[in-house]
Amino acid sequence: MTQLTLGRVTADRDRLRRLLQDYGVYLGVAVLLLVNVAFTPHFLSAENFRTQAVQVAPVLIVALGMALAIGTEGVDLSVGSVMALATSLVSLYLGYGPWIALLVAVAGGLVVGLANGSLIAFVGVQPIVATLALMVAGRGLALVLLPQLKQVHDPGMAALGSGAVLGVPYLVLIAAGLALLTAFVVRRTTFGRQLLALGDSRPAARLAGLPVRRVLILVYAASGAFAAVAGVLATARLTASDPTSLGTLMELSAITAVVVGGTPLSGGRVRIGGTVAGAVLIQLLTATLIKHDLPPSWTQIAQAVVIVLAVYAARERGKR
Amino acid sequence: MKPISSLRRTSARALLATGLITSLALVSGCAKSEDDAAADKKPAAQGGSGGAAAASGTGAGGRTCTLDAFGGKKLDLKNATVGFSQSEKEANPFRIAETASLKAEAEKRGIKLLTANGQSQFSKQISDVQDLIAKGADLLVIAPLNSDGWQPVLSSARARHIPIVTVDRKINGTACKDYVSFIGSDFVEQGRRAADRMIEATGGKGELAILLGAAGNNVTTERTKGFEQRIEEKAPGLKVVFQQTGEFSREKGQSVTEQLIQSKPGIDGIYAENDEMGLGAVNALKGAGKQPGDVKIVTVDGTRSAVQGIVDGWIDGVIESNPRFGPLAFQTLDAFTKGQKVPQDIVIKDSAYTKDNAKADLAKAY
Numbered sequence: 001m002t003q004l005t006l007g008r009v010t011a012d013r014d015r016l017r018r019l020l021q022d023y024g025v026y027l028g029v030a031v032l033l034l035v036n037v038a039f040t041p042h043f044l045s046a047e048n049f050r051t052q053a054v055q056v057a058p059v060l061i062v063a064l065g066m067a068l069a070i071g072t073e074g075v076d077l078s079v080g081s082v083m084a085l086a087t088s089l090v091s092l093y094l095g096y097g098p099w100i101a102l103l104v105a106v107a108g109g110l111v112v113g114l115a116n117g118s119l120i121a122f123v124g125v126q127p128i129v130a131t132l133a134l135m136v137a138g139r140g141l142a143l144v145l146l147p148q149l150k151q152v153h154d155p156g157m158a159a160l161g162s163g164a165v166l167g168v169p170y171l172v173l174i175a176a177g178l179a180l181l182t183a184f185v186v187r188r189t190t191f192g193r194q195l196l197a198l199g200d201s202r203p204a205a206r207l208a209g210l211p212v213r214r215v216l217i218l219v220y221a222a223s224g225a226f227a228a229v230a231g232v233l234a235t236a237r238l239t240a241s242d243p244t245s246l247g248t249l250m251e252l253s254a255i256t257a258v259v260v261g262g263t264p265l266s267g268g269r270v271r272i273g274g275t276v277a278g279a280v281l282i283q284l285l286t287a288t289l290i291k292h293d294l295p296p297s298w299t300q301i302a303q304a305v306v307i308v309l310a311v312y313a314a315r316e317r318g319k320r
Numbered sequence: 321m322k323p324i325s326s327l328r329r330t331s332a333r334a335l336l337a338t339g340l341i342t343s344l345a346l347v348s349g350c351a352k353s354e355d356d357a358a359a360d361k362k363p364a365a366q367g368g369s370g371g372a373a374a375a376s377g378t379g380a381g382g383r384t385c386t387l388d389a390f391g392g393k394k395l396d397l398k399n400a401t402v403g404f405s406q407s408e409k410e411a412n413p414f415r416i417a418e419t420a421s422l423k424a425e426a427e428k429r430g431i432k433l434l435t436a437n438g439q440s441q442f443s444k445q446i447s448d449v450q451d452l453i454a455k456g457a458d459l460l461v462i463a464p465l466n467s468d469g470w471q472p473v474l475s476s477a478r479a480r481h482i483p484i485v486t487v488d489r490k491i492n493g494t495a496c497k498d499y500v501s502f503i504g505s506d507f508v509e510q511g512r513r514a515a516d517r518m519i520e521a522t523g524g525k526g527e528l529a530i531l532l533g534a535a536g537n538n539v540t541t542e543r544t545k546g547f548e549q550r551i552e553e554k555a556p557g558l559k560v561v562f563q564q565t566g567e568f569s570r571e572k573g574q575s576v577t578e579q580l581i582q583s584k585p586g587i588d589g590i591y592a593e594n595d596e597m598g599l600g601a602v603n604a605l606k607g608a609g610k611q612p613g614d615v616k617i618v619t620v621d622g623t624r625s626a627v628q629g630i631v632d633g634w635i636d637g638v639i640e641s642n643p644r645f646g647p648l649a650f651q652t653l654d655a656f657t658k659g660q661k662v663p664q665d666i667v668i669k670d671s672a673y674t675k676d677n678a679k680a681d682l683a684k685a686y
Contacts, residue, residue: 041583047608048582055575095352145351148411149570149596151625153354162607238571239603244411245569290576291583296535296565 021313025261025277028306032284040291050169054237056283057175058083058230060276062250063257064182065223067275070258071186072199072219073267074127078116079227079254081138082109083247086231088146090157091241098156106228112138113224117217131220135251142243149242152235161236171233178226183272192270195219199267256282256303260310281306384661385496392481395458397654402426403434403457405448407465407489410437413623417686418488418643422461425646429654442466449473453482459657460484461649467492474498485652487645495664500656503648503666505641507539511546513672514618515554517637518547518589521616524555526588529562529580531573531597540565543593543620562587566597573600581608581615589616595626595638602634622673627685630678638673643686 020027036043062079069076086105093101112134119130152158163170186192194215198205206212227247235241259265260281261274282303289299387394410416419435426433434452438445442465449462450473460482464470470491477484484491484499491499518528530547533540544563551558562580566573573592577600580587592598598619605615612633619626622640629635648668656662673681 042585043583045582051578051582055578092351092353094354143409143411147409148413148416150353234571237603238574238600240570240599242570245567246571287579290564290579293562293564296532 017313021262022274024310024313025274025281028260028281029277029284032281032288036284036288036291040288043291046167050164050167050172052280052283052287053172054169055287056279057169057171058234058237059250059253059257059283060175060279061178061230061233062227063254063261063275063279064178064272065226066251066254067258067261067263067270067272068182068186068195068219069127069223070255070263070265071195071267071270072216073202073265074120074216074219075131075255075265076116076220076223076227077128077131077251078112078134078138079223079230080247080250081135081142082112082224082227083231083234083250084142084243085109085112085138085145086228087235087241087246088142088243090232090235091146091150091152094152094154094157098154098160101154101157102232105232106225109224109226109228109231110221111224113221113227114217116224117220120220121213121216139243146241146243149240149244152239152241157236158239160233161239171237174229174233178229179272179276186270186272191215191218196268196270199269201268253279253282256307260306262310262313278310383495383664385500385656385664386661387656387659389496390481390483390500390656391478392483394659395657397459397650397657398430400458400657401432401434401456402459402461402650402653403436403449403452403455404461405445405452405463406435406437407445407463408438408440413686414621414641414643418463418645421644421646422649423646425650429650431650438465440465442469446470446473450476453477453480458482459653461645461653462486462491463645464489464491470498483653483656485649487649488643501652501662501664501666503645503652503668505670506667507542507641508546508549509667510620510639510641510670511543511548512550513546513639513670514543514591514620514637515547515550517639517672517674518591518616518618519551519555519558521618521636522558522589525557527559527561527584527586528589528591529564529577529584529587530560531566531576531590531592531601532563533565533568533593533597535565535567540593547591558589566592566600568594568596570596570600570603573597574603575600577601577604578607581605581610587615589618592617592619595619595621595623598635598638599625599629602629605634622671622685624682624685627673627678627682630673630675631682633675636674638678638685640670640672640685642668642670644668 042048066076066079085108089105089108090101093104116131116134119125120127160170165173194210197210198212198215202212231247234246257279258275261278262271263269263274285302285306286299289302404422406415406419408415410419423433434455434457436448436452438448445465449460452460453476460477462484464486467490470493474493486499486502488504490502490504493499530544532544548560551560562584564576566576573596577590581604590601592601598617601617616636617634618637619635620639620641622638626635626638630638645668648666652662652666673685
């Protein structure tokens with residue numbers, strides 16, 4: 001009798017854990033929203049939601065690429081440096097007009113991503129090492145190209161950074177579009193299946209005849225391109241190219257968003273909805289602490305607590 | 321199997337190499353920035369040009385140093401070799417102007433100047449200074465990255481009686497024994513002057529926000545201390561209601577200010593502890609639909625973009641942190657090597673920009 005109830009309790013607890021792992025991040029966002037509505041002055045305004053959405057957009061775009069890399073049981077540490085490289089390239093090529101500058105910047109991100117992917121797929125370097133190398137090299141190259149902050153005067157770039165359609169800023173539209181695209185690719189395309197399969201077990205994927213190398217290269221190329229887009233958008237928002245500080249610690253914010261969103265670091269699973277919610281959660285947390293003028297170190301501690309909670313939930317799931 | 325995999329590897333390497341080389345060629349070959357497109361040539365003179373006006377400094381504390389007390393022999397600065405060790409890459413206006421000022425003054429006086437850059441790595445700066453000594457520098461000007469850890473260099477310099485002047489940061493050691501003089505800004509005083517400017521701009525009433533610099537940095541603590549003290553003393557009607565770090569970067573300054581104006585739309589003034597964060601705040605105010613002057617902004621540093629911000633009406637005051645150490649440093653070394661008394665602590669004169677002088681002095685800003 002007692003055994004039975006105990007079994008049921010464990011089963012219930014298991015289910016609760018699984019629910020918490022799958023939907024905990026949405027719960028977190030909901031709780032933070034409620035807390036802010038109750039305690040933060042002027043929180044319930046369109047203007048405020050726009051601000052939060054615009055601030056989270058670059059982080060989210062980087063996190064989407066990161067989620068793909070993590071889905072293959074890898075990671076991309078070079079994303080922050082790719083943002084810096086993109087901002088330098090934008091500034092260097094703006095003379096040809098904003099579209100060319102944007103294309104060159106994204107191409108630069110693609111090249112870094114291809115280099116990452118080649119090192120990982122062909123040379124067999126661990127993702128953390130390969131992308132660490134390009135993280136260092138990318139920032140260096142960005143600073144060689146543009147040694148110091150430079151103002152951007154191009155009206156097209158300024159419009160990209162602050163313009164809106166029907167009250168929704170371009171930055172938010174682009175981030176949302178890329179999130180939908182990524183979710184579609186992961187869920188509905190062969191490439192998405194292959195990505196998840198090789199994240200689950202690379203030997204099995206290879207034995208099954210999947211194009212492991214091609215998938216790996218494409219994943220890191222996508223991550224590089226996404227980071228470059230984020231770099232361009234951040235440049236437009238700032239109306240300045242600042243390769244010294246743009247994107248610093250971005251890799252950590254992106255990994256946090258992905259992990260908090262419920263994508264396991266062990267690969268084989270990519271949760272795009274969760275990643276979006278993870279990025280929003282971190283943004284709201286930071287905003288809450290800033291708006292209430294709490295010491296900045298608290299933000300870092302609060303973020304750490306959220307990460308530990310998320311990883312704890314993931315650990316329980318893995319054990320089962 | 322083997323040939324295939326090695327072939328693949330070679331092709332992968334070739335791919336990588338081609339990719340990188342193509343991108344580099346692309347990047348360096350056909351870049352065309354906005355300036356190139358507009359073909360507007362900015363005046364080339366930077367930093368060094370405004371130096372002469374800011375050459376005056378005052379000795380603080382009154383303690384002095386002489387050649388007799390330090391040891392060593394008189395020499396004519398004109399025939400001497402001076403070594404300058406810069407701490408950080410010349411990637412921000414301050415460092416660019418600082419190095420340019422020393423070079424310009426050396427050239428003006430016809431002195432041979434050797435330079436080195438520590439690239440923000442302390443170990444590199446230490447070996448830089450040792451190199452400068454080995455290359456025959458008779459005198460040293462050092463912009464130290466850290467205050468501590470200089471003993472090995474100081475003792476080898478002392479053994480050769482090489483006088484050292486440190487600029488913008490201090491070296492922890494005994495003045496007139498380990499080094500001759502320190503020339504720098506008074507960051508607390510910069511905070512006080514920023515407060516005076518803020519009191520004037522706001523009329524001494526209202527709510528203020530502070531965009532703090534990077535945490536754990538003495539510039540941040542001292543600029544905050546001076547500002548808060550002065551506000552408390554002179555304007556009890558002004559309340560600091562918000563203090564968040566913008567980490568000295570424009571992006572963080574903008575993000576934090578966006579949060580600020582949403583939760584406290586009635587904020588009257590923002591004190592930014594460097595120009596970059598202040599310019600970020602201006603971006604945020606523009607984005608929120610505020611007009612120039614709605615929120616008073618006072619910043620510290622004196623970069624050209626911030627002074628332009630005054631001209632445009634968005635910024636109310638910029639307190640300068642003077643990077644032009646060249647004239648003072650060489651003046652000090654000249655006097656010292658002639659056997660005259662020089663102060664151990666020299667405070668460089670920082671000017672300030674308001675709407676009265678911003679337009680006229682824009683060229684002086686670095």
